[in-house]
Amino acid sequence: MVRHRDEAIDAMLEPFYYQKHITEKIDTARDKWNLLPAFLKVKGLIKQHIDSFNYFLETDLKQIVKANQKVCSDVDQKFWLEYTDIRVLRPTRVDEEIQPHGGSTVTPHECRLRDMTYAAPIVVDIKYRRGSTIVKRKDIQIGRMPIMLRSRNCHLKGKNESELACMNECSVDPGGYFIVRGQEKVILVQEQLSKNRVIVESFKGVTQASVTSSTHERKSKTYVLIKKDRIFVKHNILVEDVPIVIVLKAMGIQSDQEILQLVAGADKVYQDQFLINFEEVMKDDIQTQQQALEYIGSRVKIMRRPVGQYHGRNYQQEAIEALSSIIITHVPVQGMNFRPKAIYIAYMVKRVLMAIDDPKLVDDRDYVGNKRLELAGQMLSLLFEDLFKKFNNDFKARVDKVLKKANRTNELDAYEHLKLHSNHITSGMDRAIATGSWSVKRFKMERAGISHVLSRLSYVSALGMLTRISSQFEKTRKVSGPRALQPSQFGMLCPSDTPEGEQCGLVKNLALMTHITTDDDEDPVRKIVFILGAEDISCSTGVEMYRDGAYIIFINGTPIATTMQPKRFLTGFRKFRRMGRISEFVSVYINHHQAAVHIATDEGRVCRPLIIVEKCRSRVTQRHLESMRKGMMDFDDFLSRGLVEYLDVNEENDSNIALYETNIQAHTTHLEIEPFTILGAVAGLIPFPHHNQSPRNTYQCAMGKQAIGAIGYNQQVRMDSLLYLMVYPQKPLVKTRTIELIQYDKLPAGQNASVAVMSYSGYDIEDALVLNKASCDRGFGRCQVFKKTNIPLSRNINGSLDIINAGLLDLTKEQHKKLDWDGLIMKGEKVTKGDIYALKQTPLNTTPSTLLRPEGASRTIQYKNAHPSYKLPVGAVIDQVALTSSESDITNIKILTRQTRRPELGDKFSSRHGQKGVVGLIAEQADMPFSQNGVCPDIIMNPHGFPSRMTVGKMLELIAGKSGVMTGALQYGTAFLKPRDPGVQSVVEGYGSELIKHGFHYEGKDMLTCGITGEVIPSYVFTGPIYYQKLKHMVQDKMHARATGPIALLTRQPTEGRARDGGLRLGEMERDCLIAYGASQLLRERLMLSSDQHTCDVCAECGLIGYSGWCQVCESSAGVRKMVLPYAAKLLIQELGSMNVRTSLKLVEEFPASKME
């Protein structure tokens, strides 16, 4: 096995052994967490995406093609075409020859730079009929599939660090996203209610069991609900709700007794509850299956049929069709055997009856076990199947068209036609990922916002985006349920990482050790169920099913067998799984309330690994950890040896999991690998998060994504439209295990600042910070901002091209001084507002017609100047100039400008504890307080930030950091970290004694001397290093003022917004203040004179607006007066006029003549 790809993680493994030597003893209680890096080594941080995509490429794609294998013609019955195989190759450029096994040199980075799509050809093998022969062809391209980075088809797969560097790729970058049209796109994880599972709900007094069936062909939702004590089946295809007894009778269960037993077993209470349903049916006099089918058939909505094939309705036929393939589609009806489906519906009824009897048995929709996470692979498979069907339809239509022609000169070769449509699939996939709107016609699905541009603000923000889960439903509903923290999220979803505001609680993030399952085959599982001695359910009666002690076994929500020994079955099943006879992701759990054993093999379940405990002993022992350290075992070995297993939420709920080895009791089944894995990657950056008030951790999760730092090892060759980099990023002094695991210490975003917590100068109120000027001089908080400008040389409709005309270069012109001989600006040149980037020209004539050209006019194209220029008020330096050509052969000149910024007043900084603040003052070093050793703080923070925020973690970070500085070691602030010495209460004690040793106070409080007066400050000041992040919000990007400037075309009012050099709005509320104050002249000035003052001629006679002293209506100039009014008012009058509303102005003398006398 090639393992070189894991160099980075291997190296990471080292410090985890507490600097112990190989010969040292391993303490399982403390070192079992070593499994975590081992897990990540095998799984990777965002393996869910990659696994899902790989599954799609390997399995799902083939299944889709298998389901749509054959294309036949309606015209010529003899014609057929069959797909025998489908494969996705490795990514290529569009214009490259397809080589089935050959390598293309295309790299993801090339795609980013050239605005291409990182995609690979999809090829099929076909077999079809040409005339009388059967032709086989191989490797026919039917489209191109965007390839997820680091998936099995990606060129980056299996490359080591130096190989990646040669490809301009960062080795820390996790992959898991696509590059479409040069943009990095992530398909977010979508959270949904689980499919094919019965969910019992009680909503406004109606208790109902519903199931969303989903197969490749169809999606439908079926309800069994209770209305006025009677039970009905409800489905979209049915015009009205159908009584349950009729449905069951239609499915061939004609005897009332059998129905009652299937529905209620031998339970008298349920039987009594159900009896009324029979009475209802008696009224309609429906006894036989035929009658029932007739009844249902007459209530089936008319389906669209091909025109001309209407034969009148056959109710029985329609009912059978509806029951077999539309209602509860996921339970297959083979032949006319409705029994499994009848049992399923009866089971739904039973659940409803149970929920009525005991309202506690209603399911919780928010329970994580009832949810499924849809990943990139599934989303793409939905899309691909739709496109593939459309592709086949188009192909068929084309073939039909050709075959219809009576006299064809040559034999139809389907291959020729197949090739023609390949663009459809390519552009369909491209468009969906590029825009994020998924439209799947067969499910009538229209969803927007599935994919997003990968945020490259910092490494963490990219990582956070890849672990993000967005919720599909209930965005506007004002219920707290879906937003609340669910206890079942424990270990699966991060409790801290969620945005504030609108999306709060709906957008979630995966925890560190979660895995999301892909689909597993049901059949082998079913076999094992029967091997374990369960009885087939279709052979048992209702009484047998529901007798005391009998448990029904469900596979993916469908009852298939019963057993009398559920416990034995369960242990047996688990044993098989631990032996590796069944996939490790198949879960099994028992539900005593429903007397059911559930087995799940479906995709999208969240699960996580846990250590198995047997006989009160952890199965992972010292020996195993030792051999793992020696590299003899990896995580997969732990799995295959049955030491560790994956549990999904449902099974986890059925287990007894000990947090620490000391907590193991008689009934313990599993042991947690490491408690801090309940947090996600982003929340894992916080040191001592368990000491903070919980909202603070949530705030930090939002802010960590805005911190400026390093983006990736390839940050210098990237050309993003906006990129922030820190000049001297540092790894945090107080780190966490998560920081090491996600390699944040390799791409950090922040600096260790020496902080004094004291008040200083009054410019530090409301969380403002005081910065040391000397620190800023030396590079603290310095960052760079890269902005990209595109200069496309586009092709016009008449085929003429934009050009760069270097011939215009005239170095005597001041404007051209910064240009190179090629007419483009030079790298390294400083630019200020108005500087020309390139001598671009566009053709004067871009109209398509050439006929308009006057006779004798020269054929040379006339050009006009269209020189793009630097627009921002603050200058920059040209960092890079690149000429690229895209897939559509358009030359694009990309110019990257760079600004280097030192911190200034108003820049935003934040620690890792949700404590943000702006710079309020940059003080001289001489004015800063200094300690006994002469150390000046870099930052002074106001102590009022602490009491109300309760961020004790920040104080611990300071103390830990300070002791780390003194001892020269990086300290750990991992969540839930226990002190190593069992006799010590808390880790702080250790840090405190370390501080005392080095001549500091044990609480970290130092005596400082005031730099201004030179006297000792009369209180001790809490001083030490804290990791500070510089956030992307900088004053330079926000400051804005305007005296005069551009106005909007329509209203003639000042434009809005900084980007358009807009005015500052005096809004309604400000207006109210001025009115209340009585400042009428100020009001007049602000709202009219300084805005859209307009002078016009108004006719006093008719009240309409005239012009040039003339009233067109009165045809006189007698009453025309000059008037000043806001242009918007004049506009309103005219717009009303256009709607036939006459608005006349009544004029009154301002200074009436009578009064004057």
Place this chain on the structure above:
Amino acid sequence: MTQPSEAELAKRRFVEFTAETIKNTSATDYPGVYPGEDHSWNIDKFRDSFQVEFHETKAFVSSFSLIGLSAPIANAFRRILIAEVPTIAIEDVYISNNTSVIQDEVLAQRMGLIPFKIDDDLFKWLKWAPAKGQPRDYNTIQLDLEVNCEWFEDGKDKYKKAGERDPRKLYKNAHVYARDFVFKPVNRQMPFVNASNDRGIPSPVFPMHPELLIAKLRPGQVIKIKTHAVKGIGADHAKFSPCATASYRLMPKIDIIKPIIGADASKFARCFPEGVISLKPVTEEQAEDENSPYAGHEGEKYAVVADAMKDPVTRECLRHPEFTDKVRLGRIQDHFIFKIESTGQFTSNDLFVEAAKVLKLKCLRAKRAIQLMNK
């Protein structure tokens, strides 16, 4: 006019540490003014009471005490040391070519921070550079940096055959150091080059730390830069600051009020860094004297203050209840222990003299202003 007693004066000078606050940190609102007492300043009195003690004198690190000074004056020295004693540093950077991975601005900033030393004669001869205007020989030092990175002749062999990966062994100029700067004397600066100096290095301008890393290069990358260094002060930019740090602390004072004997004594000693407290056995005399607190403790150890100066502000002994009321910690308000770390242009001791000169100039300026005010 009454004169306060010695004890009273000592009490006034004493800055006392308690567990949570520091008492008597400053003088009163009117420093040195007490009702009914004469504390008028007088040069003779000052000369008599003022003392200087040297603790450590190395070329670039020195430590000494100024005793009998008031805090504002001591602080003035500190502030001037940090911000107002001029040195030279690179101010303007003219980049002809920079193909390294470090961006121009960052490289320029790094260069600014390199501490350079120039010969004293040249330094004294140099004048301030005007904010705007042409650089002249009397105000600008030109330093050039021209580095080309390329493979060593045997580099490629080493890489392939020996598997050598250390860039410094493979490429010439893989690392650019401060020593790579070349001083380019112009016009009247020439004589200073030829002037004999005691270092045996012909250049009168050189980096204090020749091994200071500026950038890393790979074959094919070039840095070609011309820089102008000028005289400046730390208040303008930290790069001009002549000291790494200059600060002072007050002289610690530990008063053991009641004797600490036996196990307590050794615990007490452990509360301080080594050498602050020493343990002494109770002598026979002390033990026999019934009035002495040591009575009956003969042979046992008791704590004595050995070297208070070594005491940082751990205040550890205030944490333990057994020492309450037995010890008083504090500082002496008018005893300043200075520590000056120079970056190279001046030796640490000279630096203080330079600061004094600046202070004197400032005083003269103030005096002139006051005289003008009176006119």
